[in-house]
Amino acid sequence: MIIVTTAGITPEALDRIIEHVEAAGLRTHVSRGEQRTIVGCIGDEGALSEHGLTQLDGVERVMPVLKPYKIASREFSVGNTAIRLGDPADTVIGGRDVVVMAGPCSVEGREMMFDTARAVQQAGARLLRGGAFKPRSSPYAFQGMGEDGLKILADVRAETGMPIVTEVMDPRQVELVASYADVMQIGARNMQNFPLLSEVGKVQRPVLLKRGLSGTITELLMAAEYVLAQGNGDVMLCERGIRTYETATRNTMDVAAIPVLKRETHLPVIVDPSHAGGRAHLVTPLALAAVAAGADGLIVEVHPDPKCAKSDGEQSLEFSAFTQLMQQVQAVARAIGRECTWPSEVS
Structure with a gap:
């Protein structure tokens, strides 16, 4: 799944989201854009509660990634890799x-x-x-x-x-x-x-x-x-x-x-x-x-x-x-x- 943050999220709020995901045993992949940041969650997504994630400060929405490739998918990045x-x-x-x-x-x-x-x-x-x-x-x-x-x-x-x-x-x-x-x-x-x-x-x-x-x-x-x-x-x-x-x-x-x-x-x-x-x-x-x-x-x-x-x-x-x-x-x-x-x- 991917976590889309709110515009202008603070570094502290982003760190708390990453810590929450990694504490559940998943790895994170962070892609930063001008307005929003995407946090990709890699691992056993069943260990995460979508409701619990949406309650965290700075989380705008949580979206599933159904494709077998995660980091390579366009959803995992806010822009093209250069x-x-x-x-x-x-x-x-x-x-x-x-x-x-x-x-x-x-x-x-x-x-x-x-x-x-x-x-x-x-x-x-x-x-x-x-x-x-x-x-x-x-x-x-x-x-x-x-x-x-x-x-x-x-x-x-x-x-x-x-x-x-x-x-x-x-x-x-x-x-x-x-x-x-x-x-x-x-x-x-x-x-x-x-x-x-x-x-x-x-x-x-x-x-x-x-x-x-x-x-x-x-x-x-x-x-x-x-x-x-x-x-x-x-x-x-x-x-x-x-x-x-x-x-x-x-x-x-x-x-x-x-x-x-x-x-x-x-x-x-x-x-x-x-x-x-x-x-x-x-x-x-x-x-x-x-x-x-x-x-x-x-x-x-x-x-x-x-x-x-x-x-x-x-x-x-x-x-x-x-x-x-x-x-x-x-x-x-x-x-x-x-x-x-x-x-x-x-x-």
């Missing part, structure tokens, strides 16, 4: 800007990462993506450079100032990846790796959570709940296409998931058009559709020489194609009342 990144923290995901993350599927070497970072930053990308650890269907395929890849990403960030997004695959890797990454990505294959979700929830690093290959929207939100329940509120949900009977594309991008998620949750929604289409010529139209449908950001695969890429080259854009995509994304964003601000334009 995740700030960078130094200074001038990149906001979940605000008015459509934020683009770009880079290769895998970190393959130092020179290619520096070249890619400079190119995508000049084109308007705000974050650099690149996998140091790679989950591959074949045990013989390139698995990533590991910590050496993380060190390269950190060096690129030091020169360009771009926050980095990279995948963590195992609970045992969380501490290592968190020491380098600005955003920890949970791949589609790990959407329901609950020990991993709980572990990244204990680390104060933003999490990019990709929808599973056959995951429903509710299952995606329940996966996010695992992270949120551990105290990490900076979660982005990523639609990257789901597995259907269609073979013309690598996956089927669920465009309808974007407005559904925006209605159901306060968390930012990111779209991965590269994995959805699986072919470079499909990336731009899918990206534009995602922005038009309300996505807060995109994560796009870009490589200096896609035909020589060690992974996912067929869906990676060349630098010139990415520059054209960014120009079109900016136009669509402005058409729907949003922006896609270049790093150099941020004050």
Whole structure:
């Protein structure tokens, strides 16, 4: 359930409400707005008396939350979650800007990462993506450079100032990846790796959570709940296409998931058009559709020489194609009342 407070509640009255709830064995999640504060109650709600709660000073009303996901639900927050990144923290995901993350599927070497970072930053990308650890269907395929890849990403960030997004695959890797990454990505294959979700929830690093290959929207939100329940509120949900009977594309991008998620949750929604289409010529139209449908950001695969890429080259854009995509994304964003601000334009 959630407790909606009266306008202008005093800190003392709010503390008494929290103490009352926690004394009954429940945890609280507090979301503060300009006028009112919402106190989410997480646990055995049967231990609380609704009548007793309404008698407390500062309580306006008590409302049940019937959805299985609690903290992720829109009812638990007075506004949208906005995740700030960078130094200074001038990149906001979940605000008015459509934020683009770009880079290769895998970190393959130092020179290619520096070249890619400079190119995508000049084109308007705000974050650099690149996998140091790679989950591959074949045990013989390139698995990533590991910590050496993380060190390269950190060096690129030091020169360009771009926050980095990279995948963590195992609970045992969380501490290592968190020491380098600005955003920890949970791949589609790990959407329901609950020990991993709980572990990244204990680390104060933003999490990019990709929808599973056959995951429903509710299952995606329940996966996010695992992270949120551990105290990490900076979660982005990523639609990257789901597995259907269609073979013309690598996956089927669920465009309808974007407005559904925006209605159901306060968390930012990111779209991965590269994995959805699986072919470079499909990336731009899918990206534009995602922005038009309300996505807060995109994560796009870009490589200096896609035909020589060690992974996912067929869906990676060349630098010139990415520059054209960014120009079109900016136009669509402005058409729907949003922006896609270049790093150099941020004050």
